[in-house]
Amino acid sequence: MHFMTALRAAWQQRDSLLCVGLDPDPARFPAHLQGRSDAILRFCTQIVDATADLVCCFKPQIAYFAAHRAEDQLEALVEHIHARHPGTPVVLDAKRGDIGSTAEQYAIEAFERFKADAITVNPYMGRDSVDPYLAYPDKGVILLCRTSNPGGSDLQFLEVDTSKGRMKLYEHVARTVAEDWNASGNCALVVGATFPAEIARVRALVGELPLLVPGIGAQGGDIAATLAAGRTENGTGLMINSSRAVLYAGKGEDFAEAARRVAEETRDAINAYR
Numbered sequence: 001m002h003f004m005t006a007l008r009a010a011w012q013q014r015d016s017l018l019c020v021g022l023d024p025d026p027a028r029f030p031a032h033l034q035g036r037s038d039a040i041l042r043f044c045t046q047i048v049d050a051t052a053d054l055v056c057c058f059k060p061q062i063a064y065f066a067a068h069r070a071e072d073q074l075e076a077l078v079e080h081i082h083a084r085h086p087g088t089p090v091v092l093d094a095k096r097g098d099i100g101s102t103a104e105q106y107a108i109e110a111f112e113r114f115k116a117d118a119i120t121v122n123p124y125m126g127r128d129s130v131d132p133y134l135a136y137p138d139k140g141v142i143l144l145c146r147t148s149n150p151g152g153s154d155l156q157f158l159e160v161d162t163s164k165g166r167m168k169l170y171e172h173v174a175r176t177v178a179e180d181w182n183a184s185g186n187c188a189l190v191v192g193a194t195f196p197a198e199i200a201r202v203r204a205l206v207g208e209l210p211l212l213v214p215g216i217g218a219q220g221g222d223i224a225a226t227l228a229a230g231r232t233e234n235g236t237g238l239m240i241n242s243s244r245a246v247l248y249a250g251k252g253e254d255f256a257e258a259a260r261r262v263a264e265e266t267r268d269a270i271n272a273y274r
């Protein structure tokens, strides 16, 4: 199924714009999981099973698996999500960016090895570095635009001259993706919740294009301001990510229930402003 079709169905059927980010850090796992060779998979599957009915998508961050030689556990996790929670899109957060021939391999890794439904990609190497992902028309290609970190302003906020006039670099990325790169209707943009004014600016430039919005929870982004700036006419259009605030809500054997409570509160807090 096309990523966007699955995402729209999940927005409606789950009544949720929440994306739970799967950033497993073994140092923060509860004691009973410490030291197990399959700890990452066990931790993540319990979080997934406890929260799947509350989310519009899951977003595993590849570095948290690769750093611990746990790519096999990432493969098993995505398989688990597809088998047990069908219709829940999986966004592989890899922020890839490289020349075309290498990007082809990254696309195979994301979509064929890990069976992700979408991937985050860094657009700053240009169109040919993104084409190998766009060549999978059913898969989501989510391009960094205005990132949530403070240093995001260093380059993304620079003024540039374009054929459409002078604008900030992130605005040019937003326009380029919406107007030129989205021929298959499979593009989305990353805009941080920590910068609601820029979410509003991007929304004004890109119409209904979906936005992945990290930065609520641990990074302190404002939910009300995010919704006011980014929701579409029908109260959707956003995948609002929270990772650490959900994953590490509890420290004991009941960590998954604690994660569910925070995920539910977060979904409800988001829905209050739709």
Ligand SMILES: O=C(O)c1cc(=O)[nH]c(=O)n1[C@@H]1O[C@H](COP(=O)(O)O)[C@@H](O)[C@H]1O
Pocket: 021, 023, 061, 093, 095, 120, 146, 147, 148, 149, 190, 191, 192, 214, 215, 216, 217, 218, 219, 241, 242, 243, 244, 245
């Ligand atoms: O692409 C991303 O997901 C991303 C983009 C961005 O601008 N900022 C950002 O925090 N992220 C990711 O979103 C997640 C945020 O995690 P928490 O701050 O714990 O909710 C991490 O996996 C980050 O790598």
